[in-house]
Amino acid sequence: MPLPLVASRDLAVPIHCLTKGGLDALADRVPPFALAWARSAGFDGKAGSHLMVPGPDGDLGLVLFGIGGAQQEAEPYAFAALSAALPAGTYEIATPLGPREANAAVLGWIMGRYAFRRYKDDDGKAPPLLVPPIGADLDQVRRTAEAVYLIRDLVNTPASDMGPEDLAAAAIRVAAVHDARIAVTVGDDLLEAGYPMVHAVGRASDRAPRLIDLNWGESDAPRVTLVGKGVCFDTGGLDLKPSAGMLLMKKDMGGAAHALGLAHMIMDAQLPVRLRVLIPAVENSVAGNAMRPGDVLTSRKGLTVEIGNTDAEGRLVLADALAEADEDRPDLLVDFATLTGAARVALGPELPALFTPDDELAAALADHAFEQRDPLWRLPLWAPYDKGLESKVADLNNVSDGPFAGAITAALFLKRFVTETTTWAHLDLFAWTAKPGPGRPVGGEAMVVRALFALIAERFPA
Incomplete structure (x- = not known):
């Protein structure tokens, strides 16, 4: 990825940066x-605003850029407003910045240049x-930008070009860059390998389901495992979504994209961990062999699950992957998923929901989220x-018996499959920007990966 940076001054x-007024x-x-x-010109330094000031010869002499206290904290990519608006040329920030602010400025500048161009020519x-x-x-800025671009590109790609096989291919490319080991279990082999719920969710699609398993690092290093929900498109299954509910379902593999993005950061930084990434990649489709409401599935963990709603499929594929991860007893287990609308109702699209039984982990992650402006x-x-x-007929149902607390009951469902690992975090995120902001165009979005990378780097130092 070419960066819009230059060494020569x-x-x-x-x-020049200034606060309002x-x-x-x-x-x-x-x-x-x-x-x-x-x-x-009436320029008062409002956060995000800029003014180009001519020099004595009529060329551009300097730029004034408005920043603000609380507003700046809420805009992690504030400098994206400049790189998106300024004409071609070379610029330097004349205002002294501390290391954190310097990193944020460069990262914001890079984010201002992001555009999803797979199906459109570059503007030249x-x-x-x-x-x-x-x-x-x-x-650090480069690897972060690469991870964010990767996550956005994967989420923005329509399901026609981002099915389970395509998602596996993306994981293989990430693995190849870092000499990681990767194995992919496909189709009916999932049954023999012990991932029956991944198979059940994905079997109705003509694009076979699969379990992606990436491994990197020394075997005796601390173990960090990332699990990402890879539902490449979600029709809802036989409990079919309305058309409006399907419009953004290409992003239902956003959890998998986040796992791959964070994995890239970890491997690129050569953090001293044994990294494992597990991605159940499926398409939840409608066909004669689709799972039905009322069916009972036997999970990898041995728990039986009654299907109360086929549109609650993400937790099923995650459950098998989490059970596999839990068998390894990692030192840190994190799963990412675009799991529930209830989390968005509670917290909105910009604020991922964190669930964990580990108070110390929650506090540390909250600190890094604040420090990184990655909420x-x-x-x-x-x-x-x-x-x-x-459930009256199985060990548990995949949905609760009422309309309330949907994000919590989904997390409690997943918790049933994590019994050996004490340091576990579940992140229910949107993976999408609905209203644009500096460096954040409408479309796929990376959330929490900067905070999690900082936590992992601190927890497992070189």
């Missing part, structure tokens, strides 16, 4: 003409180039709601 146009603070750093120009315009500020960790919010694994998953 020759002819670089300076960018902070023009006077620039008096000793910019020419008086620039301040007069800004005042005559040369991008504005940034001289990275002193103190920026360019390796999440913990919801409870409220044990009394577990009885809502009771």
